[in-house]
Amino acid sequence: MDTKIIGHKIYHFPSIDSTNKYLKKIAINNSEGVVVIADEQTSGRGRLQRNWYSPADGGLWFSILLQPTIAPQYTPLLTATASLALFDLLKSKNIPVEIKWPNDIMVMGKKLAGILAESKMQANEFAYVVLGIGLNIKQTVFPPEIENIAISLEQLNNENCEREYLLAEFLNFFEKYYFLLNGGEYTKLVKLWKNRLDLIGQEVKIIEAGKNINGIVENISQLGEIVIRTTDGKVQIFRAGDVSLRNIY
Numbered sequence: 001m002d003t004k005i006i007g008h009k010i011y012h013f014p015s016i017d018s019t020n021k022y023l024k025k026i027a028i029n030n031s032e033g034v035v036v037i038a039d040e041q042t043s044g045r046g047r048l049q050r051n052w053y054s055p056a057d058g059g060l061w062f063s064i065l066l067q068p069t070i071a072p073q074y075t076p077l078l079t080a081t082a083s084l085a086l087f088d089l090l091k092s093k094n095i096p097v098e099i100k101w102p103n104d105i106m107v108m109g110k111k112l113a114g115i116l117a118e119s120k121m122q123a124n125e126f127a128y129v130v131l132g133i134g135l136n137i138k139q140t141v142f143p144p145e146i147e148n149i150a151i152s153l154e155q156l157n158n159e160n161c162e163r164e165y166l167l168a169e170f171l172n173f174f175e176k177y178y179f180l181l182n183g184g185e186y187t188k189l190v191k192l193w194k195n196r197l198d199l200i201g202q203e204v205k206i207i208e209a210g211k212n213i214n215g216i217v218e219n220i221s222q223l224g225e226i227v228i229r230t231t232d233g234k235v236q237i238f239r240a241g242d243v244s245l246r247n248i249y
Contacts, residue, residue, distance in 0.1 A: 001168035005033035006064060006175040015040040015056065019063040020118055020132040027065055027120070027128040037062035037167065041134075053143060059152070060135040060163050064174070068126050069182055075119065075129075076224030076240050079103040080193045081181050082115045082131055085173035087196050089166065093158055099196050101226055102240035105135075110151035112136055133170070137161050186222055194220045204228065206238055 001007055009030070016022055016038040023036045041054030041061045054061045068078065083099045090097040090105065090112070098106045105113035113135040120127040136152035138161065153161050180189050194200070199217045206213040206228060215228035218235065225237045 007171040013038040032067040034065040066129040081177035
């Protein structure tokens, strides 16, 4: 690992309810870059309060403590930095990976990894951000409710599955993008992210508060929002925390 701040201190647990939850508890007394990793999470979570299946030794379950200096409206770009790092990591292993907006890492239409950012604000500044990552590695079977939508590196017959090396490589990639973000390089970061999303011009369905909105993706905004031209010709902008997205094939 060759980082300046990310991963300077790592807490490891054989089992924990949630790495995000634990790191939020100790955030105030720790410095930026601390990582919490667990062999197993008993109450792992993803976006929109969904459970994240985190069996013992099944994957890479960890969280990073950040103290970004960006304005709050750029919060969605924190998960963009993590998705870019995961994309680069997996591409380096010859995995045919794709990023599904905003933060799911997909292979052949199935989820290989996910990202969850949780933050605390003080006087319109970040007290901290906890960035949680889940990467499926060793699973050969998944629970029935997700077996058709989840995949692991083991199932892809990938031999580069050592968790310690994957973590170190991810942190190297992540710090590079995080420094871009903290340095105000929003345009550059969003361009890199948009190029990897392969979403512009795609027909999609947005699910917001139980309602379906169909349209064509026209752009990704500087704030990481998705810009849709709906079937009735209106342009609408959606934030990642408020909606789910489905491609229409």
